[in-house]
Amino acid sequence: MRPVIIAGGGIGGIATALGLARSGRASIVVEQASRIGEIGAGIQLAPNAFHCFDALGVGDQARAEAVFIDKLRLMDGLTGDEIVHIPLDQPFRERFGNPYAVVHRADLHMALVEAARNTGLVDIRTSHRVERYDQDGAAVRVFCAGREPLDGSALIGADGLRSPIRAQMLADGDPIVSGHTTYRSVIPVERMPEDLRWNAATLWAGPKCHIVHYPLQGWKMFNLVVTYHNDVEEAVTGKPVPVEEVMRGFEHIHPRAQKIFEHGTNWKLWVLCDREPAERWVDGRVALLGDAAHPMLQYFAQGAAMAMEDAVCLAHMLDAHAGDVETALAAYQHNRVPRTAHVQIDSRLIGEYIYHPAGAKALVRNQVMTSLSPEQYYDRLEWLYGGTGLARA
Numbered sequence: 260m261r262p263v264i265i266a267g268g269g270i271g272g273i274a275t276a277l278g279l280a281r282s283g284r285a286s287i288v289v290e291q292a293s294r295i296g297e298i299g300a301g302i303q304l305a306p307n308a309f310h311c312f313d314a315l316g317v318g319d320q321a322r323a324e325a326v327f328i329d330k331l332r333l334m335d336g337l338t339g340d341e342i343v344h345i346p347l348d349q350p351f352r353e354r355f356g357n358p359y360a361v362v363h364r365a366d367l368h369m370a371l372v373e374a375a376r377n378t379g380l381v382d383i384r385t386s387h388r389v390e391r392y393d394q395d396g397a398a399v400r401v402f403c404a405g406r407e408p409l410d411g412s413a414l415i416g417a418d419g420l421r422s423p424i425r426a427q428m429l430a431d432g433d434p435i436v437s438g439h440t441t442y443r444s445v446i447p448v449e450r451m452p453e454d455l456r457w458n459a460a461t462l463w464a465g466p467k468c469h470i471v472h473y474p475l476q477g478w479k480m481f482n483l484v485v486t487y488h489n490d491v492e493e494a495v496t497g498k499p500v501p502v503e504e505v506m507r508g509f510e511h512i513h514p515r516a517q518k519i520f521e522h523g524t525n526w527k528l529w530v531l532c533d534r535e536p537a538e539r540w541v542d543g544r545v546a547l548l549g550d551a552a553h554p555m556l557q558y559f560a561q562g563a564a565m566a567m568e569d570a571v572c573l574a575h576m577l578d579a580h581a582g583d584v585e586t587a588l589a590a591y592q593h594n595r596v597p598r599t600a601h602v603q604i605d606s607r608l609i610g611e612y613i614y615h616p617a618g619a620k621a622l623v624r625n626q627v628m629t630s631l632s633p634e635q636y637y638d639r640l641e642w643l644y645g646g647t648g649l650a651r652a
Contacts, residue, residue, distance in 0.1 A: 301361050
């Protein structure tokens, strides 16, 4: 009857705690930050993310925070013309059983936190930095810097890209630095160029760079995420930068897209990192989840959804193998590794062949993408959007 210890209070960790609570399992969430919160601004939520919200009992809360966009729109960053758009209207929703939407990361996170706390089974503790774990086959002991050890029935490492739990379990070194740098800002709606105020998740694709924008928080602002290849070799997170640095990678982009930058403020950068897919996420009563297990580049917009799918699957497996934690975690790994590896690999390929190609590669992209009907796009996305990833269960 010991609680499950969850390292990390982000979206994946809190979703895990909520999933466990829905089946009557208590958990302790330990977060190294001094307060619970999410950095960044917008995230995209495909239908599989909403399937997870529904499974966790927070579908209505998630929908209340979201902006439901009409289309995914691909623009040519060099010419300023639309290449193609994928409609996300009623036929899309009927096909997948849920919408595609965008939401402010902090709003979504706090909705999950509130739901978890309301269960009475989730104990969230801040300023707890996990250093290592021990286990004896019957329980796990978790050691946090400057704190008394915590004992649990299992330990879930939802502690991010540089997870100490992963380092102890796999000893596989640092993440891979992609050499792609992302810059983020938000723009009040009234400052967004009027001819670009589209109810769409818009991608301007260019050689070794791209721009993404979409509305947030009930159309109060636009989220702006821009990325270019600058071959950096060191990972950096959340560093404030001037707009001149941001613009450096977009001097070759069409003026229609360039003018968006004039209105961005408080720019911050993140150097994108991922890892090769791993076959092993589990060590006895210890399992990895989310970015600790399968960090991926942003190009498929599936990072948060994969973490929530992990949470749903983990809770499912603990129910299905009641009383046998090690078997449940092994089944969780068996279910999740192929699917998340598929998304990790596709995220790299999408970045190379859809977001950032030049020359003949870009021409091939345009030809292929304009040749497909909406129904053909939906067919190609069925494996991802059609469920919560529990098919192998």
